[in-house]
Structure formats: structure tokens, C-alpha cells
Amino acid sequence: MASAMASPRPARKKLVKRAPPDRSQRLRRSVQLLFLALNVWIGVQFYLFVRYYETGGRTVFASRPAGVEGWLPIAALMNLKVLLLTGVLPVLHAAGLFLLFAFVAISWIFRKAFCGWLCPVGTLSEYLWRLGRRMVGRNFRLPRAADIPMRGLKYILMGLFLFAVVAMPVAAIRDFLDGPFGIIDDVKMLNFFRFLGLAGIGVVALLVIASLFVQNFWCRYLCPYGALLGGISSASLLAIRRDAGLCIDCARCARACPAALPVDRLVTIRSAECTGCMECVAACPAEGALFLSAPRRKRVPAWAVAAGVAVLFLGVCGYARWTGHWNTNLPSRTYFELIPHANEFQHP
Numbered sequence: 001m002a003s004a005m006a007s008p009r010p011a012r013k014k015l016v017k018r019a020p021p022d023r024s025q026r027l028r029r030s031v032q033l034l035f036l037a038l039n040v041w042i043g044v045q046f047y048l049f050v051r052y053y054e055t056g057g058r059t060v061f062a063s064r065p066a067g068v069e070g071w072l073p074i075a076a077l078m079n080l081k082v083l084l085l086t087g088v089l090p091v092l093h094a095a096g097l098f099l100l101f102a103f104v105a106i107s108w109i110f111r112k113a114f115c116g117w118l119c120p121v122g123t124l125s126e127y128l129w130r131l132g133r134r135m136v137g138r139n140f141r142l143p144r145a146a147d148i149p150m151r152g153l154k155y156i157l158m159g160l161f162l163f164a165v166v167a168m169p170v171a172a173i174r175d176f177l178d179g180p181f182g183i184i185d186d187v188k189m190l191n192f193f194r195f196l197g198l199a200g201i202g203v204v205a206l207l208v209i210a211s212l213f214v215q216n217f218w219c220r221y222l223c224p225y226g227a228l229l230g231g232i233s234s235a236s237l238l239a240i241r242r243d244a245g246l247c248i249d250c251a252r253c254a255r256a257c258p259a260a261l262p263v264d265r266l267v268t269i270r271s272a273e274c275t276g277c278m279e280c281v282a283a284c285p286a287e288g289a290l291f292l293s294a295p296r297r298k299r300v301p302a303w304a305v306a307a308g309v310a311v312l313f314l315g316v317c318g319y320a321r322w323t324g325h326w327n328t329n330l331p332s333r334t335y336f337e338l339i340p341h342a343n344e345f346q347h348p
Contacts, residue, residue, distance in 0.1 A: 019287040024302030032123040042067040053339035069096030076100040094325045102316035107229040116275030132212030158224035230272035240269040246289035256283035
């Protein structure tokens with residue numbers, strides 16, 4: 001929730017000093033595209049890894065990229081519960097746990113910056129609604145009566161996943177993660193998208209169409225991971241602040257906000273929907289009127305967010321590699337036995 005009640009919009013004031021050219025969005029999109037490229041590379045390498053074992057070693061060999069575990073947040077939450085209750089780091093899929101640590105830390109310090117700066121699904125969603133805006137000249141927003149309950153869907157999904165993890169005893173989690181399904185749950189995930197049925201294709205098509213016309217449709221209404229990180233970001237010490245004395249009440253910030261927050265009528269924006277993308281700051285024409293603020297109103301530039309996100313991500317992943325908790329080391333015979341029969345294993 002925002003930290004102040006939205007007030008009626010006053011009459012527009014005269015611009016005293018125009019803000020210099022803002023390059024924050026160019027920087028943010030560069031970070032987004034780099035992380036998207038990293039995920040594409042991980043996806044290609046993982047596909048080659050799976051094909052090698054599916055074909056009995058008759059295709060090109062590729063090692064398993066540990067980064068694929070970033071797409072397994074439920075397994076990471078299971079491993080987190082085991083770690084908290086036993087103090088033992090996992091042997092299987094440990095990279096997913098460390099990636100969860102990195103994304104949680106990023107969201108806690110830099111608001112929900114994982115969603116606005118890193119998430120490849122968020123990046124694709126953003127380019128879809130921008131394409132939709134070019135196609136029809138605008139994007140659409142659901143009526144408030146539909147928007148508010150729809151936003152609750154992602155929190156319901158998050159609650160269901162968290163309840164499932166919390167309700168599982170440690171022994172059951174270990175049995176699941178160490179069993180055939182848990183060992184190749186990443187392969188099961190890949191096969192789900194490789195062999196989509198008509199129903200799955202229809203759902204994906206609907207999400208793409210919705211994302212063309214409604215800004216960040218998946219992120220705003222359905223993503224449980226974003227809901228979790230949004231709750232964590234509410235404790236962040238950073239926030240978007242508006243200087244009412246310098247603001248000219250043009251409302252460009254509110255129109256630019258992908259989360260549809262009333263930035264122009266608030267003093268401090270602490271909403272769990274804020275992704276720290278700084279699009280509102282980039283759109284503001286009045287110098288100093290809108291900025292990302294640390295405690296004591298210290299201004300945080302976009303480059304500091306980019307650098308902080310990179311340091312946290314690379315630092316956590318580097319630590320996991322250095323301590324030997326990054327790669328899942330299993331003998332090749334295990335993969336030769338399990339991967340060709342991946343679709344035969346059902347969730348226990």
C-alpha cells in the first residue's frame with residue numbers, strides 16, 4: 001500500500017527548471033536485455049543437456065547449467081524450509097536456493113527491482129505492452145472494480161504455494177527432492193513447455209494477447225513470485241518520493257507508471273506493486289521533483305540501483321560457487337536412467 005492517501009489533483013503549476021535528459025530507462029533496459037540473454041543461453045544449454053541424455057549420448061554434450069534452478073522457486077522454498085529447520089544446505093538444486101537469496105535481497109534493498117530490472121518474464125511482458133501501444137496507440141486498464149480483485153489473484157496463488165511448503169514435513173520434502181521426480185523436476189518443467197497441448201497453447205496465447213493491451217498483465221495479476229517479492233519490498237528503506245514544492249502537477253509520472261500508481265498525488269510511494277523501475281522519475285519534467293530516495297531523503301541514482309543489483313546477484317552466485325554449493329553433481333548414469341523416462345514420473 002502507498003504510504004499516504006491520494007489527494008485530488010491540483011491545477012498544474014509553471015515549470016521552474018526543466019530536468020536534464022534522463023538515461024535511467026536506457027540503463028534499465030540494457031540490464032534487462034543482458035539478463036534475458038543470460039536466460040536464453042541457460043535455456044539453450046539446458047535443452048542440449050537434456051537431449052544428450054534423451055538420445056543416449058548421440059547428440060552434442062552440454063553440462064547442466066545450474067542457473068536453470070532459478071525457474072524452480074517452489075523447490076527453492078522447500079530447500080529453504082529444510083535449511084531453516086535443520087541448518088543443512090541442500091546437495092541437490094542448491095543453486096536455486098542461492099538465487100532465491102539473491103532475488104530476496106535485491107527486492108528488500110532496492111524495492112521489487114528483480115521484477116523491474118531482471119525478471120525475463122517481466123522483460124517480455126514489458127516489450128509486449130509497448131508493442132501493443134504501438135499497434136493501437138494506447139494500453140488499457142481494467143476498471144477499478146475488476147482491477148482490485150484481479151490483483152488479489154497472485155497473492156492467493158502465493159498463499160497456496162507457501163501453505164503447501166509449510167505443511168510438508170522436512171522428511172517429506174527430502175523424500176520428494178531426492179526422489180526421481182525431484183531430481184529431474186527441471187527436466188519436467190522443460191518438457192511441459194516443449195510438449196504443450198492445445199489447452200496450454202491456448203492459455204499462453206491468451207496471456208500474450210492480454211499482455212499486448214494491458215500493461216504487465218501477468219506480473220500485475222497472476223505472478224505469485226512477484227507477490228512474494230512485493231511483500232518483501234514493502235520493508236525496503238528506498239522509496240519514490242515527490243517534492244510537492246517542485247512538482248508542477250502535470251501527472252506525467254502517473255501516466256508513465258506501469259503499476260498504475262497515483263504517483264502524482266502521493267508524497268511517498270511504498271506500494272508492493274512498485275518495481276523500482278523509475279519510469280515515473282524518467283517522465284518527470286521538473287528537476288528534483290521526483291526521485292528514488294534513501295533514508296534522510298538521500299537521492300539514489302539509477303546507476304546505483306544497477307550496480308547494487310549486479311553486486312548482489314553476482315556476489316551471491318559467486319559465493320555459492322566458491323563454497324561448492326552451486327552445481328548439482330550427479331553421476332551421468334543417473335541422468336541416463338531418469339531423463340529418457342521423465343514423463344513417466346508423477347508428482348508424489
